[in-house]
């Protein structure tokens with residue numbers, strides 16, 4: 048393969064007259080422009096050769112194709128690559144050359160057929176797959192639409208309702224389901240895949256099997272009136288579920304055009320909107336997230352040293368509270384034997400009970416069988432002492448956020464655990480060097496910061512100190528992968544990356560409310576921006592105890608830039624501690640539905656008088672845009688500090704940390720990506736202005752000041768930003 052080309056196809060013509068074209072572009076045989084243009088040449092050759100009667104397309108190394116090469120979207124966005132004309136691949140190659148050919152094609156699908164991969168297979172005249180194959184159109188997840196004919200062929204093969212479900216949820220189906228839907232013609236074992244596909248192709252030639260052009264099928268489409276109703280409903284749902292995104296609605300336009308005006312018009316509409324969505328900001332954000340998420344496991348100086356993860360055979364968890372029980376659940380779900388240690392029988396029973404409840408909820412929802420439940424629970428053992436820690440490979444401490452207790456526990460662990468054992472803490476804020484102060488095991492002390500609920504939330508913040516060994520990080524990255532978490536490796540400091548970014552967000556919200564802004568309007572603006580909930584609703588959910596404990600760490604460690612508000616402590620004094628007590632910033636009914644509380648005013652006014660703050664008429668009437676800027680620019684400021692201090696190695700890691708740890712909307716690309724889309728100059732100037740009016744909480748850090756004064760991107764590595772200055 049030429050080192051400048053990305054992937055290729057190879058064609059072999061058998062003595063049976065079948066040309067087998069294999070897609071080769073490791074690791075997932077993505078359809079790069081090179082692969083697609085090679086495929087076109089192979090087709091032209093196969094169609095012109097007299098010794099070829101039929102064609103089979105397959106993918107190398109057990110994977111059909113993971114779809115269009117996603118990095119190609121970047122090339123299109125930059126303008127360095129484009130199709131010779133809009134719809135060239137979907138219409139000229141896949142429809143007019145392949146599907147309309149006088150020789151039939153059969154797709155032989157092993158492993159993945161996703162996005163453009165499935166679309167290519169649907170342009171073939173039949174599809175044979177292995178039982179493990181995954182078939183899906185996940186494009187909307189990336190901000191694009193199925194642009195290789197998927198909006199036209201999938202509804203014609205599986206019906207409109209199922210096609211909408213598959214496209215709008217981005218979820219793949221397995222081979223058996225694909226077979227019953229009519230997407231797959233036969234499911235056969237791997238060893239028989241190619242022979243069956245060859246035979247099927249020849250059977251089509253000999254008219255023993257039907258020669259079907261999916262794009263021309265109509266039998267699965269509902270009558271026009273019904274189709275319009277189904278699409279109207281889908282539009283309504285989409286507007287509700289993805290209010291800030293245009294591309295799902297544009298995708299529905301392409302589907303509707305095909306149903307109303309026929310497949311050719313549909314393909315043309317698909318090509319038109321397909322080329323438009325690529326330049327949407329939301330698409331740029333989602334594609335950035337795709338690569339950034341996969342980039343978090345590449346840690347310079349750690350994962351490039353050839354270290355092999357050691358096998359973690361048994362894990363111990365100290366503390367069976369909210370976090371310890373969630374972490375235990377995540378581990379046993381991935382088949383790690385776990386010992387859960389608590390202080391007494393009662394607490395141990397409660398901790399094990401929480402794990403049980405986590406799993407039982409799966410049984411209730413039907414996603415876990417009773418047998419699997421029993422088997423999974425059998426991996427969990429309780430303990431009240433450290434005796435059973437003598438053969439564990441990793442300990443995760445999850446006791447309350449108290450430095451001296453954690454120090455004592457780590458000193459004990461050093462005595463009981465084997466020398467190789469990883470000593471991890473789930474602390475959310477405390478400096479790990481302080482936790483390990485009373486040990487000589489600094490090289491194996493690491494942060495394993497999970498987010499609540501730990502068995503559900505996808506992020507694992509892996510915190511390394513200057514002493515943590517690269518091997519320990521590699522081991523924990525491997526555990527993270529096995530328990531299906533997205534890991535982000537960060538440096539040690541108070542609050543690490545996620546909580547450091549989170550803190551100014553809540554503080555900014557408190558600041559605004561003390562100066563007259565309406566908390567419910569803030570929550571509403573932030574939700575419309577795309578966060579799962581606003582800062583006040585979130586405080587209620589997390590509980591005021593956790594909020595105060597975290598705030599204390601920040602106030603102690605970063606006094607120069609913390610805004611100390613008494614609103615939460617005052618409410619807590621009155622036994623309002625958030626959702627758990629049914630009263631916080633909101634009132635909660637039996638179904639946990641939140642409603643605003645007129646009494647909240649009383650606490651805000653009292654806090655205002657205690658802090659000496661005055662109502663500021665400008666802040667009372669903030670627009671939604673101003674609310675977003677005043678709550679999120681302080682987050683950008685802190686993210687810049689975290690980046691400048693080297694706590695995060697790459698700005699993209701902060702994007703992933705913000706998305707998976709804070710709930711920042713993925714289609715905005717993460718905190719640094721979003722900031723760069725606004726521009727460092729503007730963010731700097733706003734913060735600078737607010738800091739002059741409202742104080743140091745808003746003061747731009749040196750990194751932001753430097754880049755902002757020149758308009759340099761915040762996410763650029765230091766050298767690159769300098770070189771652009």
Ligand SMILES: CCCC(=O)CC(=O)SCCNC(=O)CCNC(=O)[C@H](O)C(C)(C)COP(=O)(O)OP(=O)(O)OC[C@H]1O[C@@H](n2cnc3c(N)ncnc32)[C@H](O)[C@@H]1OP(=O)(O)O
Pocket residue numbers: 074075077078113114115116117118159161162163164166185186189191192193194195197321338341342
């Ligand atoms: C005009 C538009 C036409 C169209 O229809 C558009 C499309 O087809 S868009 C693409 C649609 N396909 C997808 O969305 C699939 C995306 N990929 C995945 O979901 C997963 O990667 C996978 C299920 C295919 C494999 O998962 P897994 O085994 O966990 O492996 P990784 O996710 O870590 O991926 C391994 C490496 O492969 C790279 N990759 C994967 N898919 C693509 C792709 N379509 N294009 C380019 N590269 C892809 C991924 O980045 C990993 O690379 P790394 O360097 O990090 O190893």
Ligand SMILES: NC(=O)C1=CN([C@@H]2O[C@H](COP(=O)(O)OP(=O)(O)OC[C@H]3O[C@@H](n4cnc5c(N)ncnc54)[C@H](O)[C@@H]3O)[C@@H](O)[C@H]2O)C=CC1
Pocket residue numbers: 365366367368369370371388389390394445446447448449452456473474475476496497498499589593
């Ligand atoms: N609650 C949250 O949302 C998050 C909390 N964290 C961190 O996780 C840790 C635990 O927090 P939670 O689970 O919320 O606390 P929790 O109060 O629910 O649970 C702590 C448990 O530790 C037990 N414990 C105390 N001393 C012990 C000892 N010596 N041996 C064994 N068990 C002992 C207690 O009995 C209690 O059950 C804290 O460091 C916290 O900062 C991290 C992320 C999120």
